[in-house]
Amino acid sequence: MSKKAPIPLKDSCVEAAREVIAEKGLEALSLREVARKLGVSHQAPYRHYPSRDHLLAAVMARCFEDFRMHLESRPTSVDAEHDLGELGRAYLQYANDHPLEYRLMFSTPWPAPAEHPDLVRNAVFAFDVLRNVLRLLAGTMPPEEIDQRALFIWSCVHGLCGIRTGDVMQHLAIAPSVTDLPGEQVLAMISLAMRPV
Amino acid sequence: MSKKAPIPLKDSCVEAAREVIAEKGLEALSLREVARKLGVSHQAPYRHYPSRDHLLAAVMARCFEDFRMHLESRPTSVDAEHDLGELGRAYLQYANDHPLEYRLMFSTPWPAPAEHPDLVRNAVFAFDVLRNVLRLLAGTMPPEEIDQRALFIWSCVHGLCGIRTGDVMQHLAIAPSVTDLPGEQVLAMISLAMRPV
Numbered sequence: 559m560s561k562k563a564p565i566p567l568k569d570s571c572v573e574a575a576r577e578v579i580a581e582k583g584l585e586a587l588s589l590r591e592v593a594r595k596l597g598v599s600h601q602a603p604y605r606h607y608p609s610r611d612h613l614l615a616a617v618m619a620r621c622f623e624d625f626r627m628h629l630e631s632r633p634t635s636v637d638a639e640h641d642l643g644e645l646g647r648a649y650l651q652y653a654n655d656h657p658l659e660y661r662l663m664f665s666t667p668w669p670a671p672a673e674h675p676d677l678v679r680n681a682v683f684a685f686d687v688l689r690n691v692l693r694l695l696a697g698t699m700p701p702e703e704i705d706q707r708a709l710f711i712w713s714c715v716h717g718l719c720g721i722r723t724g725d726v727m728q729h730l731a732i733a734p735s736v737t738d739l740p741g742e743q744v745l746a747m748i749s750l751a752m753r754p755v
Numbered sequence: 756m757s758k759k760a761p762i763p764l765k766d767s768c769v770e771a772a773r774e775v776i777a778e779k780g781l782e783a784l785s786l787r788e789v790a791r792k793l794g795v796s797h798q799a800p801y802r803h804y805p806s807r808d809h810l811l812a813a814v815m816a817r818c819f820e821d822f823r824m825h826l827e828s829r830p831t832s833v834d835a836e837h838d839l840g841e842l843g844r845a846y847l848q849y850a851n852d853h854p855l856e857y858r859l860m861f862s863t864p865w866p867a868p869a870e871h872p873d874l875v876r877n878a879v880f881a882f883d884v885l886r887n888v889l890r891l892l893a894g895t896m897p898p899e900e901i902d903q904r905a906l907f908i909w910s911c912v913h914g915l916c917g918i919r920t921g922d923v924m925q926h927l928a929i930a931p932s933v934t935d936l937p938g939e940q941v942l943a944m945i946s947l948a949m950r951p952v
Contacts, residue, residue, distance in 0.1 A: 663923070664917065664918075664921055664923060665917070665921060666922075667922055668922035668923070668926075671922070671926055678926045681923055681926055681927060682926070682927055682928060685927045685929075701930060702930035702932045702933055705929045705930040705933045706930075706933050706940045706943070706944065707944065708929070709915075709918075709924075709929060709933055709934075709937060709940060709941065710911065710940065710941050710944035710945075712914070712918065713910075713911050713912075713914035713915040713918060713941050714907065714910050714911045714914055715910075715914065716914035716917055716918060717909070717910035717911055717912065717913035717914025717915070717916075717917065718906075718910040718914070719914075720861065720862070720913055720914065720917055721861075721906075721909065721910060721913060724861055724862060725863075725864055725865035725868070726860070726861060726865070726878055727906075729865075729868055729875045729878055729879070730878060730879055730882045731879060732902045732905070732906060733898060733899035733902040733903075735899045736899055736902045736903050736906055737906075740906060743903045743906060743907065744906065744907050744910050746903070747903065747904065747907035747948050748907075748948070750947075750948045750950070750952070751944050751945070751947045751948035753947070753950070755947070
């Protein structure tokens with residue numbers, strides 16, 4: 559009979575922390591609460607995480623890693639313009655399906671980043687997915703123009719995520735053809751912005 | 756000697772409510788707390804607001820009115836393309852200077868809107884400022900295309916506001932020429948998207 563290897567405590571702390579946040583909110587997160595959830599001694603999580611902030615940074619770093627892997631698993635396309643659209647769809651889908659993780663990545667104050675290089679690295683890796691698509695799309699464009707486009711596209715899709723979860727849009731008498739598939743509408747406009755000058 | 760007319764209770768309740776939210780958070784808002792702040796009887800606010808939600812809707816409606824007036828006071832321009840840039844700058848400025856009001860408008864669950872027509876109307880009036888600029892810019896464009904552009908532009912600037920208040924952007928190694936004036940960078944890209952097809 560095969561026996562499953564137990565999940566190392568370091569990883570199960572991250573999972574338990576994510577559950578604590580989901581169930582009770584970010585302010586309820588503590589190493590003590592995580593220990594209680596896992597049925598281990600109060601001291602045990604401290605072996606891996608010197609403080610609550612270290613654990614929170616690990617949770618956020620995991621979110622960015624999941625997010626990047628989700629973005630990278632989008633349908634493949636050799637056409638860079640079409641690929642950018644697929645990337646946009648994958649982004650909007652993730653935000654829709656994982657509101658907690660999305661908030662943790664983008665609306666949560668970061669624990670002192672200098673102490674959490676994994677978090678910084680994973681966030682950059684996720685952003686690089688967009689940069690890479692833009693490099694293919696734009697050909698020989700200076701890096702700062704790639705970054706300008708990346709910030710712009712990120713703003714668009716991040717803003718739409720906020721608008722979709724809010725109550726305002728549905729009351730502005732916007733044409734139903736636009737609000738029915740707001741993602742497609744916004745992605746079409748991004749595509750217009752990417753036309754060669 | 757001239758005598759200032761006292762502010763009607765109905766209006767001072769809105770001001771006091773805004774202060775309660777600023778000082779203690781949205782969850783602390785109640786008609787009782789507002790009465791206490793104004794030094795009036797617990798029953799007095801009920802003469803004008805049947806419930807906390809009615810008062811909250813009045814606060815939000817006031818925010819949308821202030822916001823629209825701020826947008827309309829942008830520097831005048833006869834050039835529609837330049838005017839759209841000024842409108843974007845005015846939007847970003849408001850969000851930067853009035854984070855509480857901005858959150859109340861765009862990140863707060865709306866009290867049942869059917870009961871608060873002033874709130875819906877003021878939100879539409881604010882959105883119409885953008886629609887009107889786009890109508891001048893686009894010439895003879897079907898209303899649903901105007902709305903598509905309006906939703907897109909709103910997404911961009913709303914998203915940038917969220918990104919600017921978050922901690923992520925500064926750690927993505929984005930070119931300083933882009934992060935120094937992210938508003939100008941995003942507005943320039945919006946302008947590219949508005950080019951005639």
